[in-house]
Amino acid sequence: MSTTIPFQAIPVDQTDVVYEYGPDSVPDPAVPASHIEEIRLTDSVIYPGTTRTIWIHRPADLPADVEAGVMFFNDGWWYLDPDGDVRGGIVLDHLAATRAIPPLIGVFIDPGVSEEGGQAIKNRNVEYDAADSRYANFLIDEVLPLVRSRHRISENPSMRGICGGSSGGNAAFTAAWNRPDAIGRAIAFNGSFAQMPDGNPYPTLLASEPRRNLRVFIHAAHRDLNWDHPEDNWFAENLETASALARAGYDFRLVVGDGGHSPNHGGVLLPEALRWLWNGPVSA
Secondary structure (H helix, E strand, O other): OOOOOOOOOOOOOOOOOOOOOOHHHOOOOOOOOOEEEEEEEOOOOOOOOOEEEEEEEEOOOOOOOOOEEEEEEEOHHHHHOOOOOOOHHHHHHHHHHOOOOOOEEEEEEOOOEEEEOOEEEEOHHHHHOOOOOHHHHHHHHHHHHHHHOOOOEOOOHHHEEEEEEOHHHHHHHHHHHHOOOOOOEEEEEOOOHHHOOOOOOHHHHHHHOOOOOOEEEEEEEOOOOOOOOOOOOHHHHHHHHHHHHHHOOOEEEEEEEOOOOOOHHHHHHHHHHHHHHHOOOOOO
């Protein structure tokens, strides 16, 4: 069965491109509102001395006896804020109401903050740009038990996903890459692979490492940072990561948009990204 895509003109000038949101990103009084619980995590074993806020989103009609999937969202409030660029809670409410995705608990996690000399120090880049398993371990060993103590959740890694943008995007991919035993699906919007401390490792790793059971959605912006530079090219690093996924035989999807390093297009794409992510198997 073929799919017909309506004609849409592309912008000639990409200096200030803004995408319009679809109906799944707009509040609708007919869609039942979810329950959102706010939790304050006052310390961490993996990131000692950090504090952060976590929001747990439960769909309004999720039966208590259902083992739900879990979708982590990096940059918690930025992604949950109903007036923000992503509007993750609104999107999850719409998709839950129409059964467009399996029953999911959304977990929105802020980056950690520590205090030094009376000054708040953001731990975002330490957590998100690293190429190791610490952030994934933090989610699985410290955050997931908080969710499990409140809701019935599946222990199947294919029923767990993670989403993020910019540094949160490469963090999402890194978490799934390092812990495919616990996270099987990932969305990376405008990933900051170019600013990982030792460079983007994934073109090499994808070519040399055994295949993981992963399903990945990648978004890149044609005018992302340094898009026409030979080094630190954020656009090119996303394309090269996607190319490596293709060569390694992964089930992935790449969407390239116009405009620069902005959360707008990722936010607009989120409903369809989640539909695609959750309506297919992880790679075998």
